Amino acid sequence: MAGCFPRRETRATFRELTEGLLMELEDVNCWTLAEAVGHSGPHRFQHLLSRASWDDQQVLDQAAAWAVQALDDGEGVLIADETGDAKSSTDAVGAGPQYSGSLGGVGLCQVAVHLSFASGLGHTVVDRALHLPRGWAEDDERRELAGVPDEVAFTTKPALAAAMLTRAVAEQQVRAGFCHAAWPVTQPEPAPQTGIYRPRGKGISDKACQWTPPTGGSLWSLRGSRSYHPVCAS
Known part of the structure; x- marks a missing residue:
């Protein structure tokens, strides 16, 4: 799926988001997913889903x-x-x-x-x-x-x-x-x-x-x- 992502960073963030979605979390949102994969906040996932360029x-x-x-x-x-x-x-x-x-x-x-x-x-x-x-x-x-x-x-x-x-x-x-x-x-x-x-x-x-x-x-x-x-x- 590399062709769906113009930037390497976007592809890496998408992979982390996918890994988080596969975890068994009680609540699923940008905050809980970010915490689950070790991010300090939800900003990278929010950017991916709202502003980043990908198909x-x-x-x-x-x-x-x-x-x-x-x-x-x-x-x-x-x-x-x-x-x-x-x-x-x-x-x-x-x-x-x-x-x-x-x-x-x-x-x-x-x-x-x-x-x-x-x-x-x-x-x-x-x-x-x-x-x-x-x-x-x-x-x-x-x-x-x-x-x-x-x-x-x-x-x-x-x-x-x-x-x-x-x-x-x-x-x-x-x-x-x-x-x-x-x-x-x-x-x-x-x-x-x-x-x-x-x-x-x-x-x-x-x-x-x-x-x-x-x-x-x-x-x-x-x-x-x-x-x-x-x-x-x-």
């Missing part, structure tokens, strides 16, 4: 491709779901009163949509996108202060999932026997030879896996300033 999408794509190849037992599943990350204020991008299953109801949080590949051998994240609520998307002042890209518009969580599923198949060449989504969404017709998106499993209806290409909106990396990435919570 986080390429890192994810390469890691996901390696993991999917290792985990593919011919019975893989693509799973789209959402996860809420509790916040103490609305300063974090996308934070606001939202429903989160991990919080057990409505709470102040960021919500991200994740796409995972799972098989009998294990599971891995394939893609992710931060959900930007309508209130955030329509507030020009907050967007400018937080550095939200102009092309990012309000997009529903099912539409974010649909875009990631489309990309996983069309660009990342992920092949799976069926798909399970947390909501009824739409997706492209499967190629006859792949059998992808075949509904299967208890409680998964046919509607959950009927897809047409998504329109509007765009995917947005969790990485960036103002705690775009859940790890930056502090």
Whole structure:
């Protein structure tokens, strides 16, 4: 993955961050990760996640491709779901009163949509996108202060999932026997030879896996300033 990092120092800091994430920590944020790897403070990790120049999408794509190849037992599943990350204020991008299953109801949080590949051998994240609520998307002042890209518009969580599923198949060449989504969404017709998106499993209806290409909106990396990435919570 060396090509994803223009500077050697950035690559070294990323390696330390990864080592920290693999540790069994009670709380995971820039402070606890920094302490775990011997840093005096969280500044290096905060800089890496908010300002440093590196291609986080390429890192994810390469890691996901390696993991999917290792985990593919011919019975893989693509799973789209959402996860809420509790916040103490609305300063974090996308934070606001939202429903989160991990919080057990409505709470102040960021919500991200994740796409995972799972098989009998294990599971891995394939893609992710931060959900930007309508209130955030329509507030020009907050967007400018937080550095939200102009092309990012309000997009529903099912539409974010649909875009990631489309990309996983069309660009990342992920092949799976069926798909399970947390909501009824739409997706492209499967190629006859792949059998992808075949509904299967208890409680998964046919509607959950009927897809047409998504329109509007765009995917947005969790990485960036103002705690775009859940790890930056502090």
